[in-house]
Amino acid sequence: MKKLKVLFCAVLITAVLTGSASAVNFDSAKNKFDFAGNVMSDKYVEGDYVAFGGTVKLESGVTGDIVTGGRNIIITDDNAVQNIYAAGQYITVRAKSARNIYAAGGDITINAGTDVKGAYLIGGTISFGGTAVDVYMAGVSVTIDGTIYENLSVRSEHITFGKNVTVNGHVTIYATVKPQLPPNIDQSKVTFKKIMHTEKNNTELSERGFNRLQVVMAIIGVVTAIVIALLLTLFRGGYFKLRAMEFKSKWGKSLLYGLIAFIVIPIGALICMLTIFAIPISIIVIVLYGMVIYLSPVITGIIAGRLLMCKMSRFLSASIGAAAVSLLLLIPFLKIVVFLACAFYTLGIIVVSLKPRKENIQAEIKPCE
Numbered sequence: 001m002k003k004l005k006v007l008f009c010a011v012l013i014t015a016v017l018t019g020s021a022s023a024v025n026f027d028s029a030k031n032k033f034d035f036a037g038n039v040m041s042d043k044y045v046e047g048d049y050v051a052f053g054g055t056v057k058l059e060s061g062v063t064g065d066i067v068t069g070g071r072n073i074i075i076t077d078d079n080a081v082q083n084i085y086a087a088g089q090y091i092t093v094r095a096k097s098a099r100n101i102y103a104a105g106g107d108i109t110i111n112a113g114t115d116v117k118g119a120y121l122i123g124g125t126i127s128f129g130g131t132a133v134d135v136y137m138a139g140v141s142v143t144i145d146g147t148i149y150e151n152l153s154v155r156s157e158h159i160t161f162g163k164n165v166t167v168n169g170h171v172t173i174y175a176t177v178k179p180q181l182p183p184n185i186d187q188s189k190v191t192f193k194k195i196m197h198t199e200k201n202n203t204e205l206s207e208r209g210f211n212r213l214q215v216v217m218a219i220i221g222v223v224t225a226i227v228i229a230l231l232l233t234l235f236r237g238g239y240f241k242l243r244a245m246e247f248k249s250k251w252g253k254s255l256l257y258g259l260i261a262f263i264v265i266p267i268g269a270l271i272c273m274l275t276i277f278a279i280p281i282s283i284i285v286i287v288l289y290g291m292v293i294y295l296s297p298v299i300t301g302i303i304a305g306r307l308l309m310c311k312m313s314r315f316l317s318a319s320i321g322a323a324a325v326s327l328l329l330l331i332p333f334l335k336i337v338v339f340l341a342c343a344f345y346t347l348g349i350i351v352v353s354l355k356p357r358k359e360n361i362q363a364e365i366k367p368c369e
Contacts, residue, residue, distance in 0.1 A: 038054055039053040039070070044060050049064070055071065057073075058075045064081075065085065073086050073091045082099050084101045094111040094113050108123045109129075115130060115132070118134045126139040130146045134169075135151075135153070137153070137154050139155075142158070142160070144159075145162025145165050146164070148169065150168065151171075156175060159175055163182065171189055173193065221326055225297065225301065226323055230318065232299070240299075240302045244306035244307040247303065254345050255348055257348040258346065266289065268285075296339075297339060297342045298325070301322035301326070305324075325338065
């Protein structure tokens, strides 16, 4: 499951970064794959349809599953589809017939005319107006105005039942206050489970961005970064020393190569997964890619420490550098820039290291210059 999460996140990031200037569009074994800034499709697909982009608008019939991710997702299918998997900021679905819908996003709307066996929705604002056998929803605000033949489970602070809602089975509600139920819902089939508010003091601390849990997690993160930095320095100290010595002359090239690798590697691995023989290689590449991305702040911190504190003990300088980068990752908004810079640079130095190098080139580079 972790491998799938890494792959899913990599594809989403790639789709955003590639933009409308580049796109990947190909068919394989009756399945269709679209990766672009904006994906618009109105042609019938006999197999599965996989689409990722900033805006994804699918108006074609799909016999198999729909797997999609992006900022704005609009799915309209007047035929029978198997399963719909969607993740994005805005998701709108109207499917004449589907087995299940799995959706996660900021704003999810299941329109009237949608008929599914199961709907599993999690997000900020959720609106369900279709028909389903079972529905499970969790969000900040939930509106139900459809027909549910069996069971309904809702978890939200704000729950609204429309005038057209019908639930034939059991209703389970998780909320701080029991919502007003329409007369067409049998009260004897409703189970209300109250969610307790957090303590006022903890809420006030959380609003200020400071509480005990955050402090503990921050300390654990910094300590973990230092331990990993010490281990990497112990086993590969020479490698990081060379990277620090050549930083001034190659940091630009490393960032450029890292950006390219950040985009190309997940796409290449995904394409290789379409062939049976290359699936093990793709999985290995994705796992290594995820490990490098995860360790990139620590690696960058080690190199920065060796570069700025070259006369200090290699273990102490690596620890200080890794701790400093870890603390920068705690700053809102700045942490995104820092993390991407670390990821690009770490991937870049790995790519540059794989290139053929002239003998004794490192002898010409002197530390601390």
